[in-house]
Amino acid sequence: MSQDAQIDFTDPAFQADPHPVYAQWRRTGPVRRTRLPSGVHAWLITRYEDARRALADPRLSKESAFSIGSSRTANRADGPAAVLSRHMLAVDPPDHTRLRRLVSAAFTVRRIEALRPRIAEITHDLLDALEGRERADLIDAFAFPLPIQVICELLGVPAEDRDAFREWSNVIVAGAQSGDRLEPAIRAMVGYILGQIAQRRAHPGEDLLSGLIQVRDAEDRLTEAELSAMVFLLLIAGHETTVNLIGNGTCLLLRDRDQWERLRADRSLLPTAIEEFLRFEGPVETSTFRVATEDVEIGGVTVPAGDPVVVVLLSANRDEERFSGADQMRLDRTLNAHLAFGHGIHYCLGAPLARLEAQIAFTALLDRHPGLSLAVAPEDLRWRPGQLLRGLEELPVRLL
Ligand code: HEM
Known part of the structure; x- marks a missing residue:
């Protein structure tokens, strides 16, 4: 392959x-x-060791990088997107440290564990709604609404708006590829978030959003733009990721039925199985953008100052140098230090929540639908376009 070979992220065979x-x-x-679907040229890091080092390298900055991924309309300085762009995943220390600290207490393993009964209730309500049906799209009926309902309740925003929100969220995450639909989606999202903040301000509750408004208004440790960007990031993260952990994991098990039966027979495998889904077909294909603040050597190559860098998490997690039998899914794999949740200071804040949701979701599916099977041939499954996320458009299943 020549050095200027490109990846065509829009090629259905690649997807x-x-x-x-x-x-x-x-x-x-x-x-x-390589050239990304947005038209931006970025350095792609595909090996595990380089990826891990790059994710923790302070010379690869988020500060100037975020507007690259989100297209010109998402420029920080002006436009509606400015309201959404000052969030922790888009900034460096010390702002990053301050913003992350404001919410990290709500996402500790202990605080998240306390949500278990409510998450189980939501899970069973969703599966109750499927009772008596022979077929369903498991993304639409289960993998998508579960994490949405949870993050909406945690934040204190109504989950009824989730369909509109899903639409805007998908358009925004696809970035420049969404063309003319991007700007209206950003406007709608900004209006929605500002409306939610105004409502909570008028009627505070026990939720995370009310807590953040209190920090903003009483303690002044958060600007108004940072507040709306925080809500945006948490809602987007809650909408676009765990859905793919549940969807991809179920798909992997159903494509290889022996694995489904194995997990059904031995539930002690569930924790390692979930880590293996994350490694083998993780929900996030690439990291968000970073920009080299000086010439940075990565894997023997010099990335010039000012150039964007993207870490391909999906690739690092299949690196044979790091994982033996990397192309095999092993439900009992231990020593599984995958990078599906990133690494370094931007390591996923929601990891304990995502893991708990997955644990509850898979347990309920295995218990209540032991005969679950794919309703289409595996090769007919369609994957979502775009380079950032790895997830199915639909997962048609037979329930009986
Ligand atoms: C299986 C599900 C999930 C996966 C695979 C995932 C993956 C990731 C990855 C790879 C990053 C780092 C990106 C980078 O460094 O460029 C990240 C950051 C983040 N994630 Fe997640 N995520 C998941 C679920 C969630 C959930 C449910 C939430 C919250 C409700 C969440 C909140 C965040 C936040 C706030 C950050 C930014 C952290 C920071 O900048 O310090 N994530 N996630």
């Missing part, structure tokens, strides 16, 4: 199975510049 292409890149050019 269906990007792993062989990434394997080739790891072998022949593990740090290489």
Whole structure:
């Protein structure tokens, strides 16, 4: 493969199975510049060791990088998107440290564990609604609404708005690829979030949003733009990621029925199985953008100052140098230090929540639908476009 080989992220064959292409890149050019669907050229990091180092390298800054990924309309300085862009995943220390600290107490393993009964209730309500049906799209009926309902309740915003929110969220995450739909979606999202903040301000509750408003108004440790951006980030993270952990994991198990039966027979495998879903077909394909603040050497290649860098988490997690039998899904895999939740200071804040939701979701599915099966041939499953996320458009299943 020549050094200027490109990945066509929009090619349906690549979307269906990007792993062989990434394997080739790891072998022949593990740090290489390519054109992303947005038109931006970025350095792609595809090997595990380089990826882990890059994610924790302070010379790779978020501060100037976020507007690159979100297209020109998302420029910080002006436009509606400015309201959404000052969040922790888009800034460096010390702002990052301050913003993350404001919410980290709500996401500790202990605080999240306390949500278990409510998450189980939501899970069973969703599965109750499927009773008597022979077929369903498991994304639409289960994998998507579960994490949404949970994050909306945690924040204190009504989950009834989730369909509109899903639409805007999908458009915004697809970035420049959404074309003319991007700007209206950003406007709608900003209006929605500002409306929610105004409502909570007028009628505070026990929820996270009321707590953040209190921090903003009484203690002045958060600007108004940072407040709306925080709500935006938490809602987007809650909408776009765990859905893919539940969807991809179920798909992996149903594509290889022996694995489904194995997990059904031995539930002690569930924690390692969930980590293996995260490694093998993780919900987030690439990291968000970083920008080199000086010339940075990665894997023997010099990335020039000012250039954008993207870490391909999906590829790092299949690196043979790090994981034995990397292309095999092993439900009992231990020593599974995957990068599906990132690494370094931006390591996923929601990881304990995502893990708990997955644990409850898979337990309930295995218990209540032991005969669950794919309703379409595996090759007919369609994967969502775009380079950031790895998830199915639909997961049609037979329930009986
Ligand atoms: C399986 C589900 C999830 C996966 C795979 C995932 C993955 C990630 C990854 C890879 C990053 C780092 C991105 C980068 O460094 O460029 C990240 C950051 C983050 N995630 Fe998640 N995420 C998941 C669920 C959630 C949930 C449910 C929430 C919250 C409700 C959440 C909140 C966040 C936040 C706030 C950050 C930014 C942290 C920071 O900048 O310090 N995530 N996530």
